[in-house]
Amino acid sequence: xxxxxxxxxxxxxxxxxxxxxxxxxxxxxxxxxxxxxxxxxxxxxxxxxxxxxxxxxxxxxxxxxxxxxxxxxxxxxxxxxxxxxxxxxxxxxxxxxxxxxxxxxxxxxxxxxxxxxxxxxxxxxxxxxxxxxxxxxxxxxxxxxxxxxxxxxxxxxxxxxxxxxxxxxxxxxxxxxxxxxxxxxxxxxxxxxxxxxxxxxxxxxxxxxxxxxxxxxxxxxxxxxxxxxxxxxxxxxxxxxxxxxxxxxxxxxxxxxxxxxxxxxxxxxxxxxxx
Amino acid sequence: xxxxxxxxxxxxxxxxxxxxxxxxxxxxxxxxxxxxxxxxxxxxxxxxxxxxxxxxxxxxxxxxxxxxxxxxxxxxxxxxxxxxxxxxxxxxxxxxxxxxxxxxxxxxxxxxxxxxxxxxxxxxxxxxxxxxxxxxxxxxxxxxxxxxxxxxxxxxxxxxxxxxxxxxxxxxxxxxxxxxxxxxxxxxxxxxxxxxxxxxxxxxxxxxxxxxxxxxxxxxxxxxxxxxxxxxxxxxxxxxxxxxxxxxxxxxxxxxxxxxxxxxxxxxxxxxxxxxxxxxxxxxxxxxxxxxxxxxxxxxxxxxxx
Numbered sequence: 001x002x003x004x005x006x007x008x009x010x011x012x013x014x015x016x017x018x019x020x021x022x023x024x025x026x027x028x029x030x031x032x033x034x035x036x037x038x039x040x041x042x043x044x045x046x047x048x049x050x051x052x053x054x055x056x057x058x059x060x061x062x063x064x065x066x067x068x069x070x071x072x073x074x075x076x077x078x079x080x081x082x083x084x085x086x087x088x089x090x091x092x093x094x095x096x097x098x099x100x101x102x103x104x105x106x107x108x109x110x111x112x113x114x115x116x117x118x119x120x121x122x123x124x125x126x127x128x129x130x131x132x133x134x135x136x137x138x139x140x141x142x143x144x145x146x147x148x149x150x151x152x153x154x155x156x157x158x159x160x161x162x163x164x165x166x167x168x169x170x171x172x173x174x175x176x177x178x179x180x181x182x183x184x185x186x187x188x189x190x191x192x193x194x195x196x197x198x199x200x201x202x203x204x205x206x207x208x209x210x211x212x213x214x215x216x217x218x219x220x221x222x223x224x225x226x227x228x229x230x231x232x233x234x235x236x237x238x239x240x241x242x243x244x245x246x247x248x249x250x251x252x253x254x255x256x257x258x259x260x261x262x263x264x265x266x267x268x269x270x271x272x273x274x275x
Numbered sequence: 276x277x278x279x280x281x282x283x284x285x286x287x288x289x290x291x292x293x294x295x296x297x298x299x300x301x302x303x304x305x306x307x308x309x310x311x312x313x314x315x316x317x318x319x320x321x322x323x324x325x326x327x328x329x330x331x332x333x334x335x336x337x338x339x340x341x342x343x344x345x346x347x348x349x350x351x352x353x354x355x356x357x358x359x360x361x362x363x364x365x366x367x368x369x370x371x372x373x374x375x376x377x378x379x380x381x382x383x384x385x386x387x388x389x390x391x392x393x394x395x396x397x398x399x400x401x402x403x404x405x406x407x408x409x410x411x412x413x414x415x416x417x418x419x420x421x422x423x424x425x426x427x428x429x430x431x432x433x434x435x436x437x438x439x440x441x442x443x444x445x446x447x448x449x450x451x452x453x454x455x456x457x458x459x460x461x462x463x464x465x466x467x468x469x470x471x472x473x474x475x476x477x478x479x480x481x482x483x484x485x486x487x488x489x490x491x492x493x494x495x496x497x498x499x500x501x502x503x504x505x506x507x508x509x510x511x512x513x514x515x516x517x518x519x520x521x522x523x524x525x526x527x528x529x530x531x532x533x534x535x536x537x538x539x540x541x542x543x544x545x546x547x548x549x550x551x552x553x554x555x556x557x558x559x560x561x562x563x564x565x566x567x568x569x570x571x572x573x574x575x576x577x578x579x580x581x
Contacts, residue, residue: 006477008479009477009478009479009480012479012482012483013390013479015382016382016385016386016390017386017390018382019378019379019380019382019383019386019518020382020383020386020387020390020391020399022379022383023379023380023383023403023406023449023453024399024402026446026449027402027406030409030414030417033417033420033421034413034417037420050298069307071581078310079313080308081310082307082310082311083307083310083311083313083314085307086307086308086310086311087311089307089308090308091311097311100315101311101312101315102316103315104314104315104318105314106569106573107318107566108314108317108318110500110503110565110568110569110572111507111562111565112503112506112507112508112509112536112541112561112565113509114507114509114536114539114558114561115325115507115558115561115565116321116561117539117540118325118539118543118554118555119320119321119324119325121543122324122325122328122555123320123324127324130549136579143321146314146317147314150314159346174299174300175300175303175304176299176300176303178534181302200408201540202413203410204408204410204412204413205410205511206410206411206412206422206509207411207509207510207536207540209362210540210544211543211544226422227532231410231412234412234413234416235415235510238412238415238416238419238514244420247416248416251412251413251416254410254412255413257403258405258408258409258410259405259408261408262399262401262404262405262408266401266404271399273334
């Protein structure tokens with residue numbers, strides 16, 4: 001610190017450093033606490049093929065999570081991608097539809113997950129008659145991540161310089177060819193970063209799934225069967241006093257997955273920033 | 276890039292001209308347009324299903340009885356459905372979260388944008404992203420294991436309280452508050468800072484009396500989005516708030532409370548008939564809160580962009 005600083009400045013500076021230190025020490029403490037309590041319980045038996053009341057294996061939940069991620073991406077990514085392509089590449093300036101889509105996507109983005117869960121339970125589970133199932137859960141998740149996919153794709157499409165498009169048109173390519181051969185490949189890392197973030201949201205989701213996917217502790221045999229993702233598995237275990245250690249271990253797995261997802265997304269985003 | 280263009284040129288040569296523009300273009304445009312409509316369809320369906328089930332229930336119970344009723348006895352005969360304790364509960368924990376999260380978050384954002392040395396920033400930015408990515412069950416579990424016993428031993432009571440939920444939510448909204456405030460602070464033109472320094476202001480004075488006020492609407496937008504996050508959070512709150520349906524006074528922050536979100540997630544599993552409809556109506560109230568908050572957020576964001 002410099003000599004002759006006013007006391008007021010000193011207080012502000014101390015507050016700034018102090019709050020930042022507090023934020024990051026809370027994060028460090030949380031991670032450390034989970035790791036220290038969870039790692040001793042990460043035994044091979046926790047990855048046994050079947051779940052039962054003696055061995056609360058997280059393997060079925062892990063597989064269900066992967067299935068739910070794959071299925072919801074399969075639904076949401078094409079729609080999200082095409083929506084963004086329409087907004088950026090096709091719609092004319094001042095198109096009313098564009099404004100409407102943007103407002104609805106923003107609205108969707110702000111809706112809390114329990115409201116998605118409620119909607120999924122009413123629409124997919126009851127009205128369409130899918131019951132508590134992988135399909136109902138994945139569709140609910142797909143609606144939930146749609147705004148994220150739209151927004152990130154839109155941003156990365158906008159970041160592609162117009163010269164690329166002009167060059168492509170100038171060489172005689174049509175709009176469609178320009179989009180798929182020129183613009184989308186150039187925007188791919190950004191889109192990927194968004195999709196990976198969406199995976200992160202799915203992995204961490206509980207409230208939207210508990211009344212759509214259900215909470216059965218086994219692997220779903222088909223898309224109309226119920227299951228539970230890792231986050232739901234952990235939620236159930238945390239309610240049982242007997243399985244606190246296993247809940248910690250599941251938290252470790254979740255943290256590792258989330259950290260990995262964040263790193264991947266950042267790496268993809270960096271790739272687009274370099275160009 | 277050159278290679279890519281060359282590849283396109285080669286492929287163009289192979290196909291006859293008429294096939295390049297004809298129906299495929301139109302078909303693709305149609306598909307893209309239809310996809311763009313799904314977002315609108317989704318919002319429409321969500322509104323339709325929530326309002327069509329929730330509003331009649333509100334009518335049947337009586338709007339004022341429902342919104343201002345102090346008692347929630349869903350399984351008694353006759354059942355009583357009043358959600359005022361939950362509305363007030365949601366407001367308490369959200370206000371508490373803002374009280375904890377906003378000062379710490381804004382100071383941290385100032386640190387990230389204006390104080391932090393660059394090498395350190397490279398490490399801290401992913402940390403903020405990680406804070407945002409941690410699932411809410413993990414936060415809730417952390418709250419159950421650490422914050423609840425902490426509050427119990429410091430202040431007495433059983434630890435599942437408004438205070439505990441506020442602290443946990445305060446941590447959970449940090450990444451939102453930090454992220455948006457930071458970009459608002461970075462968007463302030465550098466001349467303002469330099470001008471303040473040239474007039475003899477210290478670094479702290481320039482940051483807190485010039486840059487922060489200039490970024491005011493961005494910071495406000497961050498706060499509003501934080502409110503949205505806090506009011507909509509379900510699992511983590513449910514795990515630490517105690518969930519008693521009792522109308523609490525502002526002084527009773529060491530007692531438990533149930534939020535709107537927790538009400539839905541706790542009772543949806545077994546609710547039947549009007550009880551279920553009343554839970555959907557609870558969701559409608561939450562949804563309306565969120566719509567208002569979203570509107571506020573986009574107004575502030577637009578003002579910040581100007």
